[in-house]
Amino acid sequence: MRKSLFFLLATLFASSALSATTTPPLPEQPSYRGDGTILDLPLRIVNSGAFSYFLPSALGTPPQSLNLTLSFGIPGLVVPDSSCISDSEFDACQQFAPGFNASASSTFVNTTSGSSSVLGGTFASGYYGNDTFTALGNSSSENYVVANQALSVATDASGLFYYDGSQGIFGLGTSSANLSSSVLGNRLNNGPLAFFTVGVDLEDPDLSQSTSSGGTLNWGGVDLEGRSSSGNLTWMAVNQSETLDPWSIPLDGMDFDGRSIQLGADGVVQMASLEPWFNAVVLPSSVTDQIFGAQGMNYSSTENYWFVPCDQLYRLSFTIGGTRFNLDPGDFATSSLPNTTMCRSTVYSWTDRSTEDIYRLGAPFLRAVYTALHVYRSEDSSNGIGQVVGLSQKAVNVTSSPRSWVRSG
The missing domain is CATH 2.40.70.10 (Acid Proteases)
Structure with a gap:
């Protein structure tokens, strides 16, 4: 289980150097707003199967809506291609449908070296790219929008884990091989910021609804x-x-x-x-x-x-x-x-x-x-x-x- 989940994207992207400070500037308590801007991004939860927490998001131009499962382990964005196939008994591509149509996005840039790539070795094949990513807030003024976010697009997800209601992965992981292209590394670089904090508040499922608030x-x-x-x-x-x-x-x-x-x-x-x-x-x-x-x-x-x-x-x-x-x-x-x-x-x-x-x-x-x-x-x-x-x-x-x-x- 450990390898199939976390080795999946351990070597996704190339690394780059960051300017440094040696002292972690820890957030003040009990309320801290970093560079002065804090966005409250709502999480949702699908009340079936494994109770998946997901972040309502959009990718590309014009934006394509996607529900991305929240992960602390995966170091970046992973989405299925709209033509994704799967040969496993758990048809991850079908569960992830409709997937991301890269050709329909005017801002997508394919960054794959060669004709194809393998994500994590054996778990999903596909390609890499950059595109505009939006994490949806409670209103358009509260959205988190970043251009040129690196992502991995799966065309074959036979070994990729999925949960009901998810259309990809929003990963807050870091890796020695892919810092600059991870979600958190990209946020540091786009400040540029010396530090950045994400607070996570998960709520309990409400089984009276098929989907409910999952927290913030x-x-x-x-x-x-x-x-x-x-x-x-x-x-x-x-x-x-x-x-x-x-x-x-x-x-x-x-x-x-x-x-x-x-x-x-x-x-x-x-x-x-x-x-x-x-x-x-x-x-x-x-x-x-x-x-x-x-x-x-x-x-x-x-x-x-x-x-x-x-x-x-x-x-x-x-x-x-x-x-x-x-x-x-x-x-x-x-x-x-x-x-x-x-x-x-x-x-x-x-x-x-x-x-x-x-x-x-x-x-x-x-x-x-x-x-x-x-x-x-x-x-x-x-x-x-x-x-x-x-x-x-x-x-x-x-x-x-x-x-x-x-x-x-």
């Missing part, structure tokens, strides 16, 4: 007012050696219902990656065995699900940067099994033992916190960019009842 991207700053229980951010430096998980931070500890969980070998720092693409918290099996095994809960190896009683609440906490962050107990399970009182947990085990050192904190964790992704020019990193993450706990009632959006089926 605070593009250009941080706005904790009304979103955070403490009004403060805990800042952590990102481990930039984790090229496949570009927003990885040290995980100090975990506890479940008041019991401390052993994380790997003593003295070994465990890294946790942040990725809203997954509606799950995915942990090493040695960790999930401690969480679920002590409770006598059942595991399905064929479906890779742990099953928990729907009418019970469990408290799972993560200590990061010396601060404890609680998963909302109502977000510990996602759906009930037909004719039973059991629910599927949002906490998964890795099936591949080679991933035993990987902790992936997906949408259930990110819904419980306000997240700030902060990038700055740095002469100390290989790609000319430094990264820090800020987290702030949202109000979580650890004695609350299971959420009403836990669905059946």
